[in-house]
Amino acid sequence: MSDSNETLANLAHEQRRFAPPAAFAESANVTEEAYARADADRLAFWEAAAERLDWGQKWDQVLDWSNPPFAKWFTGATINASVNCVDRHVEAGRGDKVALHWVGEPEGDARDITYAQLLDEVSRAANALTELGVRKGDRVAIYMPMIPETVITMLACARLGAPHTVVFGGFSSDALASRIIDCGAKVVVTSDGGYRRGAASALKPAVDEAVAKVDAADGDLAVEHVLVVRRTGQDVAWTERDVWWHDAVDTASAQHTPELHDSEHPLYVMYTSGTTGKPKGILHTTGGYLVGTSYTHWSVFDLKPESDVYWCTADVGWVTGHSYMVYGPLANGATQVLYEGTPDAPHKGRWWEIIEKYGVTIFYTAPTAIRTFMKQGDAIPAKFDLSSIRLLGSVGEPINPEAYVWYRDHIGGAKDGGEGVPIVDTWWQTETGQILISPLPGVTHGKPGSAMRPLPGISADVVDDEARSVGDGEGGYLVLKEPWPAMLRTLWGDDDRFVETYWSRWEGLYFAGDGAKKDDDGDLWVLGRVDDVMNVSGHRLSTTEIESALVSHPSVAEAAVVGAADDMTGQAVVAFVILREAAGDGGAEIETELRNHVGREIGAIAKPRQVMVVPELPKTRSGKIMRRLLKDVAEGREVGDTQTLADASVMDLIKAREAAR
Numbered sequence: 001m002s003d004s005n006e007t008l009a010n011l012a013h014e015q016r017r018f019a020p021p022a023a024f025a026e027s028a029n030v031t032e033e034a035y036a037r038a039d040a041d042r043l044a045f046w047e048a049a050a051e052r053l054d055w056g057q058k059w060d061q062v063l064d065w066s067n068p069p070f071a072k073w074f075t076g077a078t079i080n081a082s083v084n085c086v087d088r089h090v091e092a093g094r095g096d097k098v099a100l101h102w103v104g105e106p107e108g109d110a111r112d113i114t115y116a117q118l119l120d121e122v123s124r125a126a127n128a129l130t131e132l133g134v135r136k137g138d139r140v141a142i143y144m145p146m147i148p149e150t151v152i153t154m155l156a157c158a159r160l161g162a163p164h165t166v167v168f169g170g171f172s173s174d175a176l177a178s179r180i181i182d183c184g185a186k187v188v189v190t191s192d193g194g195y196r197r198g199a200a201s202a203l204k205p206a207v208d209e210a211v212a213k214v215d216a217a218d219g220d221l222a223v224e225h226v227l228v229v230r231r232t233g234q235d236v237a238w239t240e241r242d243v244w245w246h247d248a249v250d251t252a253s254a255q256h257t258p259e260l261h262d263s264e265h266p267l268y269v270m271y272t273s274g275t276t277g278k279p280k281g282i283l284h285t286t287g288g289y290l291v292g293t294s295y296t297h298w299s300v301f302d303l304k305p306e307s308d309v310y311w312c313t314a315d316v317g318w319v320t321g322h323s324y325m326v327y328g329p330l331a332n333g334a335t336q337v338l339y340e341g342t343p344d345a346p347h348k349g350r351w352w353e354i355i356e357k358y359g360v361t362i363f364y365t366a367p368t369a370i371r372t373f374m375k376q377g378d379a380i381p382a383k384f385d386l387s388s389i390r391l392l393g394s395v396g397e398p399i400n401p402e403a404y405v406w407y408r409d410h411i412g413g414a415k416d417g418g419e420g421v422p423i424v425d426t427w428w429q430t431e432t433g434q435i436l437i438s439p440l441p442g443v444t445h446g447k448p449g450s451a452m453r454p455l456p457g458i459s460a461d462v463v464d465d466e467a468r469s470v471g472d473g474e475g476g477y478l479v480l481k482e483p484w485p486a487m488l489r490t491l492w493g494d495d496d497r498f499v500e501t502y503w504s505r506w507e508g509l510y511f512a513g514d515g516a517k518k519d520d521d522g523d524l525w526v527l528g529r530v531d532d533v534m535n536v537s538g539h540r541l542s543t544t545e546i547e548s549a550l551v552s553h554p555s556v557a558e559a560a561v562v563g564a565a566d567d568m569t570g571q572a573v574v575a576f577v578i579l580r581e582a583a584g585d586g587g588a589e590i591e592t593e594l595r596n597h598v599g600r601e602i603g604a605i606a607k608p609r610q611v612m613v614v615p616e617l618p619k620t621r622s623g624k625i626m627r628r629l630l631k632d633v634a635e636g637r638e639v640g641d642t643q644t645l646a647d648a649s650v651m652d653l654i655k656a657r658e659a660a661r
């Protein structure tokens with residue numbers, strides 16, 4: 001484990017405890033009782049949670065685990081995710097309730113959408129997609145900014161039983177093309193562009209490039225249509241397969257009779273970085289996923305759908321946007337904010353202004369954002385009335401205690417002797433689909449920096465190399481011992497890689513890839529990845545994927561990438577490259593050029609903070625790059641043990657190069 005993880009591990013001696021405010025605990029959705037009930041009968045517990053939803057046919061079995069690790073939940077049952085997220089709220093007389101307070105980035109560009117309006121729009125989009133040839137089982141790729149049409153498209157796909165794959169709008173056309181090809185999407189939904197920091201930026205050109213790459217790729221795959229929302233009004237190139245949203249969707253019928261799908265019918269594929277170069281298509285199915293996300297959204301965020309205004313700041317292109325902006329909250333009939341822009345445009349108080357304006361009560365964001373606000377100073381949030389907030393959440397990376405306490409003080413009202421609101425530090429992954437480890441806000445006495453305990457119905461543990469559960473005060477690997485409803489079912493088209501990646505390290509255990517520690521009370525501290533996955537601003541990036549991008553540049557012979565500790569982003573990408581002979585020393589611009597190259601290949605989020613041109617890379621005698629030593633250099637530390645290096649003088653060369661910078 002790295003030194004930064006050890007630093008965090010030391011913090012597990014944190015003494016502060018924050019009990020839930022008495023009034024909060026008294027009216028909390030979930031009490032201590034839930035743990036005992038789930039311990040007594042885990043499957044009965046999840047069966048009861050499933051009653052939150054509307055089903056057609058009920059299940060024969062809650063869990064079919066006869067062919068592990070391939071789980072089936074609620075077998076034989078039928079359900080439609082879109083009906084659960086939309087129709088049933090309208091049918092229950094809550095059609096006038098606001099589902100989305102959409103806030104565009106340009107000031108004043110906002111729109112409230114009720115559940116009745118959402119039903120209309122989703123029905124129209126489902127009819128339009130059908131008209132474009134989308135049938136149950138077909139895949140649809142979505143490459144969009146944070147606008148209502150994105151949510152509407154996802155729900156329309158779910159309605160038809162056509163699994164969607166949302167690709168984050170910041171990804172490159174290459175990344176988009178490889179995802180379209182991997183899952184065989186036949187329709188792409190996009191927009192002309194979106195707004196970012198006050199300016200319109202284009203999206204459609206990347207889709208055009210991606211579609212051309214799909215056409216040029218081997219196989220008989222073709223994108224049949226590109227459905228385009230007009231968001232910014234900028235000029236776009238147009239081809240025969242392109243269709244405007246306002247032509248196809250706005251004119252379609254608002255009546256659509258949904259079909260019920262099997263509980264295990266694929267709902268979506270979400271690509272995420274793994275330890276090898278190729279992103280993994282995480283497959284989530286319908287019934288269990290909806291049970292897991294709606295139950296945890298209700299219990300962890302203590303959602304009171306009648307009175308709460310919920311806001312999750314994630315981008316819908318990530319799993320958090322799927323589970324805790326679309327499926328969980330809408331299945332629960334929540335009212336929520338959906339914001340298109342960045343926190344700092346047009347001013348640094350934009351988020352707090354939105355909270356004040358809409359009376360946001362539950363706020364869910366990432367530690368990297370909190371650390372940025374801390375740096376900008378207490379005065380900015382202090383200008384706004386944040387007193388509506390009654391619960392705060394954190395996700396994506398370990399939250400350092402300083403950030404936790406600042407969040408509680410300055411956003412959660414605890415400064416100047418205020419009581420403060422509960423904070424839920426939620427641990428989960430794209431693969432897990434739902435939150436698995438988190439405080440329960442009405443029960444848990446939170447500790448800054450700890451995700452605390454597995455939720456009721458979840459069997460998480462920390463084990464050593466031999467899969468033995470570690471004692472209190474000890475560290476090891478985070479694993480799951482029993483299946484859970486929203487778990488991934490497989491990797492799209494690659495059952496072997498699914499088994500190999502998650503289930504092969506120890507018999508019968510799901511290996512999450514994270515290190516963790518149990519403190520003296522048995523509470524869990526997640527310490528970060530123990531594999532070649534980095535976490536930059538809460539985004540998962542693969543070292544190997546960035547290395548492949550670097551070596552695809554004509555000047556680069558070899559590359560090694562490490563995640564170095566960074567005060568603001570948690571980790572930052574630092575690349576070490578050996579240039580080809582013909583490239584000489586690369587010239588003054590080589591660092592910028594390589595950073596931009598990675599941006600083009602993967603996306604701006606993957607751009608290295610720093611690129612160092614080095615004469616050699618440290619390797620073991622068997623040729624394995626010792627990233628640990630490079631990490632020492634990147635973090636400005638004394639370089640560790642070099643005994644296993646084939647050539648120990650390599651590190652001297654690298655250090656000399658670094659010193660000369």
Ligand code: WTA
Pocket residue numbers: 272318319320394395396397398399425426427428429430431451512513514526527528529535538539540
């Ligand atoms: C990390 C995001 C510590 C972890 C939902 C995990 C966290 C990876 C936390 C998954 C947390 C997420 N505390 N670490 N509360 N939440 N992580 O797939 O390393 O984008 O394995 O899912 O983020 O990232 P992913």
